[in-house]
Amino acid sequence: MSMAERMGKARMWMKTRGLRRANGNVEARAGLAGWASVALAGAILVAPTGARADEVVKTFAVTGHAQVHVLTDDGAVRVSTGDVQQVEVRVVYTGYKLDRDLRVDATQTGNSVEVVAKTGTGSWFSFGVRHTSLRVEVHMPKDADLTVNTGDGPVEADSITGNLDVQTGDGHITVQGAKGNIRLKSGDGHIEGQGLDGRADINTGDGHVNIQGRFDALNIRTGDGSVTARAEKGSTVSSSWNIHTGDGSVDLELPGEMQANLDASTHDGRISLGIPVMVEGTFSSTKIFGKMNGGGQAIIVRTGDGSIRLNKV
Secondary structure (H helix, E strand, O other), X not given: OOHHHHHHHHHHHHHHHHHHOOOOHHHHXXXXXXXXXXXXXXXXXXXXXXXXXEEEEEEEEOOOOEEEEEEEOOOEEEEEEEOOOEEEEEEEEEOOOEOOOEEEEEXXXXXXXXXXXXXXXXXXXXXXXXOOEEEEEEEEEOEEEEEEEEOOOOEEEEEEEOOEEEEEOOOOEEEEEEEEEEEEEEOOOOEEEEEEEEEEEEEEOOOOEEEEEEEEEEEEEEOOOOEXXXXXXXXXXXXXXXXXXXXOOEEXXXXXXXXXXXXXXXXXXXXXXXXXXXXXOOOOOOEEEEEEOOOOOEEEEEEOOOOEEEEEO
8 A cells, every 4th residue: 555545544534533532513513414405405496496477367347436445465556547447457476375375356346346365374385485476456447446455565556536545564655646535654665646636645654755746735744754745836725734754854845826824843954945934933944933925724844853945836
């Protein structure tokens, strides 16, 4: 036997002895790591490479002013409208088993259509990583009332002429065009609305708010985020407007002819005025009270931390 062969065997003998002196701990760890590698490899092998989307599709004919209600506990909602006399519903899902851990119901009573898509824990089991998604798509008449409630997911809606009530526990809300009583609420997510017309109530626990439209009443509240609001000409302060953010700046644009009492203050920031206001009492860079065009109902603006900028449209 050559010298190199004898040295190789000696090194192998010493490594083996070293492992044995560890009282089995090294071997045990190596064994567990081996099993973990096998298990991981098995999981990767059985995991689907591309989950196929399934869907439930239903269509309901309506006449006159429709009422559409969408309820889901975990899914995104997308609503579009057109000059149609029917409500088309499509529920698209992956990773769920219909009627096991996903229930989809779409029913009609007169001109009222209700869509329910709810998930559950289910009783079936699959190896590997389970990827799930759920989306509710609705195409409906423009002339309709719409109510959407999702526990977790974004909501998008376009061109609604009727009352609009949208709530999500966690997700952003985007509205492009709505006329009527408008209520948008998110537990955690930004809210954006363009082309709004009517009475608007906007509320998010955490996220910025950006809205534009003609308003008869306006209430905006965010726990943490900036507020940008543009009230177009024709807006009226028929009742008090309230705009509040716990932490963020406020940019508010108002019509020059609007009649209102302005009450604005910030705990940490500055107020800048780009509109004519007849100041009453004392004022400072962080607090101001005054009248616009002789006064009227109150416009109250508050921020805990941020600047307030008031400008004319």
